Amino acid sequence: MTCAWAExxxxxxxxxxxxxxxxxxxxxxxPPHFEKDDDVNLDDIDAIFNGSDDHLVTESKxxxxxxNAFELISRSKSFNLENLFEKQALVKKETQFTSRSPAxxxxxxxxxxxxxxxxxxxxxxxxxxxxxxxTGRKGxxxxxxxxxxxxxxxxxxxxxxxxxxxxxxxxxxxxxxxxNNLDILRNLNSHLLxxx
Amino acid sequence: MGCFNxxxxxxxxxxxxxxxxxxxxxxxxSEVEALFELFKSISSSVIDDGLISKEEFQLALFKNRKKExxxxxxxxxxxxxxxxxxxxxxxFVRGLHVFHPNAAQEEKVNFSFRLYDLDGTGFIERQEVKQxxxxxxxxxxxxxxxxxxxxxxxxxxxxxxxxxxxxxxxSEWQIFVSRNPSxxxxxxxxxxxxITTTFPSFVFHSEVDEVAT
Numbered sequence: 001m002t003c004a005w006a007e008x009x010x011x012x013x014x015x016x017x018x019x020x021x022x023x024x025x026x027x028x029x030x031p032p033h034f035e036k037d038d039d040v041n042l043d044d045i046d047a048i049f050n051g052s053d054d055h056l057v058t059e060s061k062x063x064x065x066x067x068n069a070f071e072l073i074s075r076s077k078s079f080n081l082e083n084l085f086e087k088q089a090l091v092k093k094e095t096q097f098t099s100r101s102p103a104x105x106x107x108x109x110x111x112x113x114x115x116x117x118x119x120x121x122x123x124x125x126x127x128x129x130x131x132x133x134x135t136g137r138k139g140x141x142x143x144x145x146x147x148x149x150x151x152x153x154x155x156x157x158x159x160x161x162x163x164x165x166x167x168x169x170x171x172x173x174x175x176x177x178x179x180n181n182l183d184i185l186r187n188l189n190s191h192l193l194x195x196x
Numbered sequence: 197m198g199c200f201n202x203x204x205x206x207x208x209x210x211x212x213x214x215x216x217x218x219x220x221x222x223x224x225x226s227e228v229e230a231l232f233e234l235f236k237s238i239s240s241s242v243i244d245d246g247l248i249s250k251e252e253f254q255l256a257l258f259k260n261r262k263k264e265x266x267x268x269x270x271x272x273x274x275x276x277x278x279x280x281x282x283x284x285x286x287x288f289v290r291g292l293h294v295f296h297p298n299a300a301q302e303e304k305v306n307f308s309f310r311l312y313d314l315d316g317t318g319f320i321e322r323q324e325v326k327q328x329x330x331x332x333x334x335x336x337x338x339x340x341x342x343x344x345x346x347x348x349x350x351x352x353x354x355x356x357x358x359x360x361x362x363x364x365x366x367s368e369w370q371i372f373v374s375r376n377p378s379x380x381x382x383x384x385x386x387x388x389x390x391i392t393t394t395f396p397s398f399v400f401h402s403e404v405d406e407v408a409t
């Protein structure tokens with residue numbers, strides 16, 4: 001391991017993800033515990049996923065929830081008065097895009113893209129919970145996704161970071177964004193910015 | 197005790213008394229004092245006059261003093277109760293109070309109604325909702341066809357405008373919001389419950405500093 005660290009040629013130097021996997025390093029290693037964001041209300045997402053699922057036949061909703069004008073309006077970031085209290089501009093913890101694809105297709109596409117990137121996927125109706133498997137700067141990246149109907153055949157997809165580093169979230173988001181109509185699959189490995 | 201009171205009074209000279217403000221709002225006296233630190237920093241950012249101008253408000257909210265925004269303007273106008281184009285400390289505390297988790301639901305319903313009633317006619321007109329929707333779309337860089345926007349408005353007004361007169365009055369709004377409680381989510385800022393510990397980036401001046409003035 002020491003040789004690997006000392007390797008001066010950057011190409012061959014061991015990377016942090018590799019270190020984290022190394023047996024020698026893992027002995028007695030307790031990964032740091034990162035606090036989940038307190039200000040993100042997960043009640044609605046948790047309620048869906050913690051709900052009793054004992055019966056196999058679950059009634060699945062035909063359509064995603066529909067949003068009215070005020071629900072859209074209230075998403076303006078200028079209502080985020082929290083910014084008054086912060087010295088630096090807060091990095092947004094959520095992002096959204098629109099899509100003309102049918103809602104269930106959107107859900108499958110996100111799932112198809114997320115799994116190879118190392119996310120575990122939990123879904124129920126038109127809500128999903130994605131959990132990253134790699135430990136980034138602030139623990140595992142976790143994203144809550146929801147699809148809403150804005151108008152017939154037009155959907156709004158919201159991605160909210162619920163755990164992990166916000167910058168990683170923004171990078172993962174570009175992989176999950178289908179608004180350009182093409183799957184841009186980028187390897188999440190190259191996105192994890194592990195700083196010193 | 198007498199010494200402490202006069203020191204506090206000196207610090208707040210020219211501004212409303214924090215004890216009075218605490219009694220009118222959901223904030224404790226120490227929270228009002230913490231808000232004063234924030235107020236001082238915002239109100240002195242462009243012109244040091246003890247009042248928050250529209251520009252200073254924009255600077256604080258967006259970290260960009262030139263950034264004009266429809267919704268920020270509305271919030272500013274509602275805080276600026278005396279309509280002077282400037283927010284004083286009392287306005288600031290009473291304005292933020294409405295967003296406190298312990299503020300009465302009725303206050304939040306009223307504030308949100310006035311927020312969306314852009315021209316202050318006492319009604320939220322369809323045209324106003326359209327204007328806000330377009331502003332939101334611009335902000336989020338989302339594009340929707342005009343007919344899509346119209347159909348969203350149709351759907352919204354069918355639900356909210358029960359007497360179908362093309363505008364939403366106060367009582368229609370109250371009913372609409374009670375059926376869609378998520379619409380009032382923006383009216384509550386949970387961290388206001390504990391600002392003295394939630395925002396460590398504040399610099400709290402000790403009493404010693406203030407004596408110099």
